[in-house]
Amino acid sequence: AQSVSQHNHHVILSEAASLELGCNYSYGGTVNLFWYVQYPGQHLQLLLKYFSGDPLVKGIKGFEAEFIKSKFSFNLRKPSVQWSDTAEYFCAVNGGGATNKLIFGTGTLLAVQP
Amino acid sequence: EPEVTQTPSHQVTQMGQEVILRCVPISNHLYFYWYRQILGQKVEFLVSFYNNEISEKSEIFDDQFSVERPDGSNFTLKIRSTKLEDSAMYFCASRSLPGLAGVEQYFGPGTRLTVT
Numbered sequence: 001a002q003s004v005s006q007h008n009h010h011v012i013l014s015e016a017a018s019l020e021l022g023c024n025y026s027y028g029g030t031v032n033l034f035w036y037v038q039y040p041g042q043h044l045q046l047l048l049k050y051f052s053g054d055p056l057v058k059g060i061k062g063f064e065a066e067f068i069k070s071k072f073s074f075n076l077r078k079p080s081v082q083w084s085d086t087a088e089y090f091c092a093v094n095g096g097g098a099t100n101k102l103i104f105g106t107g108t109l110l111a112v113q114p
Numbered sequence: 115e116p117e118v119t120q121t122p123s124h125q126v127t128q129m130g131q132e133v134i135l136r137c138v139p140i141s142n143h144l145y146f147y148w149y150r151q152i153l154g155q156k157v158e159f160l161v162s163f164y165n166n167e168i169s170e171k172s173e174i175f176d177d178q179f180s181v182e183r184p185d186g187s188n189f190t191l192k193i194r195s196t197k198l199e200d201s202a203m204y205f206c207a208s209r210s211l212p213g214l215a216g217v218e219q220y221f222g223p224g225t226r227l228t229v230t
Contacts, residue, residue, distance in 0.1 A: 100145070
């Protein structure tokens with residue numbers, strides 16, 4: 001069965017620090033990978049996605065993620081975080097098929113201190 | 115920008131009662147989903163709905179759950195007889211097209227269901 005692991009449950013950073021959030025997935029077939037973000041009081045929104053091609057994908061708000069197939073990983077990075085990045089971040093995998101359901105990780109709560 | 119909306123934002127109910135959670139997907143979207151997140155746990159897929167029928171459901175989605183698209187705009191999740199363990203945040207999502215072209219799912223803000 002497909003699964004997604006996020007190893008960092010709660011991360012606290014100071015502004016301008018670099019961020020890397022880990023995500024590993026378990027699925028043997030072709031995957032589509034996503035990072036969603038949920039700002040306080042708001043809905044889940046897509047940060048970035050990987051389907052194929054260049055394994056380094058860039059998303060909104062300066063975020064990027066690298067797909068490393070050999071490590072089954074899709075880590076999220078940002079070189080310099082801002083206070084406004086305080087949110088919960090979810091990694092998800094979509095194994096395709098007719099329904100394209102998403103399998104989520106447990107989420108990482110990021111708190112950025114000014 | 116079009117958004118998925120959900121009502122209510124918070125629902126408190128007693129064990130054994132029926133609840134209906136409502137969602138209005140983005141208007142031209144064709145695929146609809148319900149997910150839930152129990153506090154401190156993963157967001158879990160419950161059910162997907164396309165062409166007026168369930169296309170996939172998880173093992174969580176037992177006979178106590180049902181979904182409906184009663185009027186072409188609303189998409190509802192009904193829990194017939196709530197249990198304490200149904201307490202969770204319930205997210206609705208929709209997407210537009212089959213295949214990669216429409217694979218991004220747009221989520222609503224969620225309904226927090228508290229069963230007492």
